[in-house]
Amino acid sequence: MTLRRRALLGAAATFPAVLAAPSIVRAQAGFPSRTVRVVVPFAAGGSVDMTARLMAQMLQPVLGQSVVVDNRGGAGGNIGAVEAVRSEPDGHTLLLANASIMAANKFLYTKSMPFDPLKDLAPVTRVTTGTVYMTVNSNSPYKTFQDVIAAAKKDPGKLTMGSSGTGTISHLTVAKVNKVTGADITHVPYRGGAPALQDLLAGNIDMMFDVIPLSMVHVREGRLRVLAAASAERTTFAEELKNVPAMKELLPGSNIDMQSWYGVNVPAGVPAERIAQLHEAIVRVVDTDEFRSKMEPNGFTTVVDKTPAEYGAYIAAQEKVWKGLVEDSGASLD
Numbered sequence: 001m002t003l004r005r006r007a008l009l010g011a012a013a014t015f016p017a018v019l020a021a022p023s024i025v026r027a028q029a030g031f032p033s034r035t036v037r038v039v040v041p042f043a044a045g046g047s048v049d050m051t052a053r054l055m056a057q058m059l060q061p062v063l064g065q066s067v068v069v070d071n072r073g074g075a076g077g078n079i080g081a082v083e084a085v086r087s088e089p090d091g092h093t094l095l096l097a098n099a100s101i102m103a104a105n106k107f108l109y110t111k112s113m114p115f116d117p118l119k120d121l122a123p124v125t126r127v128t129t130g131t132v133y134m135t136v137n138s139n140s141p142y143k144t145f146q147d148v149i150a151a152a153k154k155d156p157g158k159l160t161m162g163s164s165g166t167g168t169i170s171h172l173t174v175a176k177v178n179k180v181t182g183a184d185i186t187h188v189p190y191r192g193g194a195p196a197l198q199d200l201l202a203g204n205i206d207m208m209f210d211v212i213p214l215s216m217v218h219v220r221e222g223r224l225r226v227l228a229a230a231s232a233e234r235t236t237f238a239e240e241l242k243n244v245p246a247m248k249e250l251l252p253g254s255n256i257d258m259q260s261w262y263g264v265n266v267p268a269g270v271p272a273e274r275i276a277q278l279h280e281a282i283v284r285v286v287d288t289d290e291f292r293s294k295m296e297p298n299g300f301t302t303v304v305d306k307t308p309a310e311y312g313a314y315i316a317a318q319e320k321v322w323k324g325l326v327e328d329s330g331a332s333l334d
Contacts, residue, residue, distance in 0.1 A: 041080025212299030
């Protein structure tokens, strides 16, 4: 994975500098000529939505047009993705999708997948990546990742892990951990991350494996404890997370590296020159200290691709990774 953190407007790049920048896209071939829509295939308030709204806000002065977020949740993100796929391929509709939609859903919805991410969507660039973490209630008797695994082996099926649904990165993570360690942690799917989090705070489930934005305020205020990062390496961009052990330390040789990435795609058929213009505009706002400073305290950091083709190659490679994770979980949504 190529991580570029270059300051496009100099080492002191800031949001005001972005605002002062010329409208690089509008000046070329009259594009965009109207409001740009960012389809978010999940309900408002989640981590994808949070990323999209910051990106949209910062894109407006660069594109020279209004940028609006359109939440279309349902079917594991497929409803929103189909909305984007069926939109006019003129570059005015963007899809902010996550790893599940782009690389996992085709293996979860083997009979009913309504589109092919590699054929029906054109890549622009990734924008953020977020590590999955194991969190427990601060009143939990489990102080370490090893405590949880030992308890899950001693009493198979007793410990519960809440997720935002079957086949999500949370579910795939606990399935992988169970397989590698021989533990038996019971997966409890919810209809979203928020209700699962509420049950964790209430003590009704034992843990969650999830990306951290929804939980960070509770971590900071002492209601939740973070026991492990499911990425291979420790994360260092958020002060509260830099000392959390990761999988290379906890499960050496397991090759577990659970991170959920978000990327911008457009309907297949958008002219290459417009995709290039969108790529330049998005990188101009995402690959800045201002964007990072707002994402990193919430457990996400920025990642951009040098070219749309590089992002496309990344998606193709990720399909193999997520296919294996789905198979390990035994999940099916047909």
